[in-house]
Amino acid sequence: MRFVVVVKQVPDTAEVRIDEEKGTLIREGVPSILNPFDEYAIEEALRWRDELGGSVIVVTMGPPQAEAVLREAVAMGADEAILLSDRAFAGADTLATSNTLARAVSRIGDVDVVITGKQAIDGDTAQTGPSIAASLDWPQVTFVGKVRQLGDGVMVAERYVEDGCEVIRASLPVVITLLKDANTPRLPSLRGKMKARKMEIPVWGIDDLGLEPGKVGLDGSPTRVVKVATPEASSGGEIHRGEPGELAALIVDRLLGGEVE
Amino acid sequence: MKIIKGRKKILELCVDLLYDESSLSGAWCEAAAWPETPEEAAGYFESCRADGLPVTISGGLTGIAGGALPQGGAVLSTSRMNGIEILDNGNVRAGAGVTLAELREFLSRASSEHFYPPDPTEETATVGGTVSTDASGSDSFLYGSTRNWVESLTILPPSGKLLKIRRNDYTFRDGTCRHPDLGELVLPALRREQPPKNTAGYHIRPEMDLTDLFIGSEGTLGLVMEAELRLRRKPGVLADLVLFPGDSGTFWELFHTFLENRDRLGLRALEMMDGKCIEFLGAESTPGLPSPPPGASAALPARIEAENDRELENALLLVDDLMTRFGIPPDMVWIGLEPAERKKIKDFRHALPEAVNRRISMLRSEIPGIHKFGSDGAVPPVTLETYYETCRAILTDLDLEFLIFGHAGQGHLHANVLPGNPEEMSRAGEAMREIAREAVKAGGTISAEHGLGRLKAGFMPIMYSREEIEGMEKLRRAIDPDGFLAPALQIGGAS
Numbered sequence: 001m002r003f004v005v006v007v008k009q010v011p012d013t014a015e016v017r018i019d020e021e022k023g024t025l026i027r028e029g030v031p032s033i034l035n036p037f038d039e040y041a042i043e044e045a046l047r048w049r050d051e052l053g054g055s056v057i058v059v060t061m062g063p064p065q066a067e068a069v070l071r072e073a074v075a076m077g078a079d080e081a082i083l084l085s086d087r088a089f090a091g092a093d094t095l096a097t098s099n100t101l102a103r104a105v106s107r108i109g110d111v112d113v114v115i116t117g118k119q120a121i122d123g124d125t126a127q128t129g130p131s132i133a134a135s136l137d138w139p140q141v142t143f144v145g146k147v148r149q150l151g152d153g154v155m156v157a158e159r160y161v162e163d164g165c166e167v168i169r170a171s172l173p174v175v176i177t178l179l180k181d182a183n184t185p186r187l188p189s190l191r192g193k194m195k196a197r198k199m200e201i202p203v204w205g206i207d208d209l210g211l212e213p214g215k216v217g218l219d220g221s222p223t224r225v226v227k228v229a230t231p232e233a234s235s236g237g238e239i240h241r242g243e244p245g246e247l248a249a250l251i252v253d254r255l256l257g258g259e260v261e
Numbered sequence: 262m263k264i265i266k267g268r269k270k271i272l273e274l275c276v277d278l279l280y281d282e283s284s285l286s287g288a289w290c291e292a293a294a295w296p297e298t299p300e301e302a303a304g305y306f307e308s309c310r311a312d313g314l315p316v317t318i319s320g321g322l323t324g325i326a327g328g329a330l331p332q333g334g335a336v337l338s339t340s341r342m343n344g345i346e347i348l349d350n351g352n353v354r355a356g357a358g359v360t361l362a363e364l365r366e367f368l369s370r371a372s373s374e375h376f377y378p379p380d381p382t383e384e385t386a387t388v389g390g391t392v393s394t395d396a397s398g399s400d401s402f403l404y405g406s407t408r409n410w411v412e413s414l415t416i417l418p419p420s421g422k423l424l425k426i427r428r429n430d431y432t433f434r435d436g437t438c439r440h441p442d443l444g445e446l447v448l449p450a451l452r453r454e455q456p457p458k459n460t461a462g463y464h465i466r467p468e469m470d471l472t473d474l475f476i477g478s479e480g481t482l483g484l485v486m487e488a489e490l491r492l493r494r495k496p497g498v499l500a501d502l503v504l505f506p507g508d509s510g511t512f513w514e515l516f517h518t519f520l521e522n523r524d525r526l527g528l529r530a531l532e533m534m535d536g537k538c539i540e541f542l543g544a545e546s547t548p549g550l551p552s553p554p555p556g557a558s559a560a561l562p563a564r565i566e567a568e569n570d571r572e573l574e575n576a577l578l579l580v581d582d583l584m585t586r587f588g589i590p591p592d593m594v595w596i597g598l599e600p601a602e603r604k605k606i607k608d609f610r611h612a613l614p615e616a617v618n619r620r621i622s623m624l625r626s627e628i629p630g631i632h633k634f635g636s637d638g639a640v641p642p643v644t645l646e647t648y649y650e651t652c653r654a655i656l657t658d659l660d661l662e663f664l665i666f667g668h669a670g671q672g673h674l675h676a677n678v679l680p681g682n683p684e685e686m687s688r689a690g691e692a693m694r695e696i697a698r699e700a701v702k703a704g705g706t707i708s709a710e711h712g713l714g715r716l717k718a719g720f721m722p723i724m725y726s727r728e729e730i731e732g733m734e735k736l737r738r739a740i741d742p743d744g745f746l747a748p749a750l751q752i753g754g755a756s
Contacts, residue, residue, distance in 0.1 A: 191584075193598060
């Protein structure tokens, strides 16, 4: 069985600071990491490959330095990695991105399952996975918490939604987006890490994918960002400093005094 | 200066001063103060002396031997001594109350290319506390304990006259040192040299520096107000590894081979978790953390540091060779290079003591008073396998549930016992004594890093003769003639 895992390099949001004056994110000096949800996608593909045989190919679209996240996936055990990188891809929204990724899946060929993380922690749109499925005209199952069964042209998965769990049977090939509930990602092995450090990673550009300039990057992106705003911080909090005992006494006083509801 | 007086007020306003990580109960005191300056601390010493209250010094309360817990008298908390600055000589000067987390944060904000190596795991431990207990932790395999990083100390001795002692200002010659304020200090002659990693009794070397007497003295000789600490240049790259050999024979061969190749590998830490730990981690898995791979008999966590990628590559190639030589399959060796991966390995290692503590808390809710027992002995690393087997035999014979982990590279093991009832508690106490005796027999120590505090002071006679213990007491009385500091900490036995 052939798996493609689509991953993304994102800024480590735990390290992002905010420019107080402009209300925008300061991205300079912020380390880039593998989108945490994508680790679960990689792990899921590796587990099924180990059980059923086949291969795991990990794909990302991004600038040249995005290949770092592909190496992380190879260190975990992915068989191959492909970087989609071209100046023409810059400025892509989720539609242009998924068009490009879908074309890469077609070019890889004979793919049974495409897995992505639920969403990327930078944009938080959760659109890319479903949009790849639409572009390929494949079935899609989003928010998968457990893949129950895979093989013989069929996948059965549990989809966790607000009011319960949907069990969905889908024909292959299929695109799924994965929740953290699905598994616990493994740590890279030493051999995997060494392989990853040496591996030559092929780079596919717009010509390799046979895409028209109007379908990729900024030109292929109908999304227009009109305004970026920081929500008003709710006010009215108080900060008290002191020894824990004193602070506890203060809280008790306030609660008993009816000042806090 | 903030002062709270009266037992009731203490319970009401700062009860946290009466508990630390030792889970010892029954601490109490008449007064507590939070001085910020040497003058305030000296003033408090004076007023306590006038009131007949001996003083116990309290830092981050992360100790597990109960050294900061008062048995009456007064408490002096260092938490407001939190000045910190980088000096022209490149060292850092930090107040006793600065936590290790604050120190790291300060160095990172100062964009320092340097770091402070001692890392005893507890980030809320303070500079004063770690100096007073000579804290170590896993990286002390390469860097040694806190002692190695202290350049000078500002100390308030029981006399109340502030001392500044810099390394090489005052040294012992043939066990004797003369200091203008402290007078003549005489070290007891020991029958044998203290082991390299040791926190049992005062640090004693006939030709040592005076600062070394105060480091690790658990607040019995003076209040450490401030320390000048040396820093080290950050290494280029770090790698965390966990090797999971399939059988214990391979584990020990691998351990010895790692020890022999410590320089070639650039080993910063070399740890171990035995088979019981692996079983325990498998059964009490922590959400989000990978379980040990199936078939693992034990784990050998190691940290490697290198100047650059090339050097790291060479070290990893050597590990790879060893894997082939010892027949360890690829998925039985984890590695973390990226910060997120390294954090997972760190979490994996810390999950063990945390899982043990969770289990103990659960037991305690059923049987009040149950607590964990942990040994802290160390032996010469080459004899570790024998010592480990001896620990196992002792615990197995006493029919106790236990697991053993620790800083294998330093011959230092923590045998943890999880007693299920009061009867097993008393057997566990017996086991701890027996294990301490075996460590000393093998040329080691009864306590390599936790210190004796109140919990294990009774173990002193296992390691030292009566004359040696009396010699240490005499040394203490030379500095503190009327038992003003830490009266609950009795050298050689519980009060």
